[in-house]
Amino acid sequence: RAQTEAVTFLGNNESSRSLYAIPGLDYVAHEDILPYSTNDKTALQHELFDKFLTFHPGREPPFVAQETLRAWQEKNHPWLELSDVHKETTESIRVTVIPFYMGCRETQTTSVYW
Numbered sequence: 001r002a003q004t005e006a007v008t009f010l011g012n013n014e015s016s017r018s019l020y021a022i023p024g025l026d027y028v029a030h031e032d033i034l035p036y037s038t039n040d041k042t043a044l045q046h047e048l049f050d051k052f053l054t055f056h057p058g059r060e061p062p063f064v065a066q067e068t069l070r071a072w073q074e075k076n077h078p079w080l081e082l083s084d085v086h087k088e089t090t091e092s093i094r095v096t097v098i099p100f101y102m103g104c105r106e107t108q109t110t111s112v113y114w
Contacts, residue, residue, distance in 0.1 A: 029085045029096050 036043070041055045043063065052069035056062055086097045105112045 029087070029098065032096060 039057075039062075042049060043055075052066055052072070053063040054066055056064050084099055088095050088097075
């Protein structure tokens with residue numbers, strides 16, 4: 001099954017109009033994350049899981065960030081940083097809306113923010 005969820009952002013090159021997508025990545029508010037425990041070495045099915053996290057049995061939490069995850073976060077944090085989270089509950093259904101910054105393209109006369 002193909003993953004349909006992805007986070008999209010503008011590339012770093014000023015002259016390029018390229019958009020990049022990171023499949024399998026979702027934005028969520030911290031309060032919406034549910035605790036999850038497993039003894040499986042591969043807790044999640046995602047192509048980047050083994051590149052980003054290492055399983056250490058006996059530690060809490062048992063998954064530790066690898067240097068590749070830290071480097072990826074450092075490089076991409078401007079696009080990943082949340083600016084606001086709005087929540088509304090109607091008839092026992094909560095909806096969370098998170099706007100995010102994809103990047104900016106500047107020309108001699110204008111700046112276009114995505």
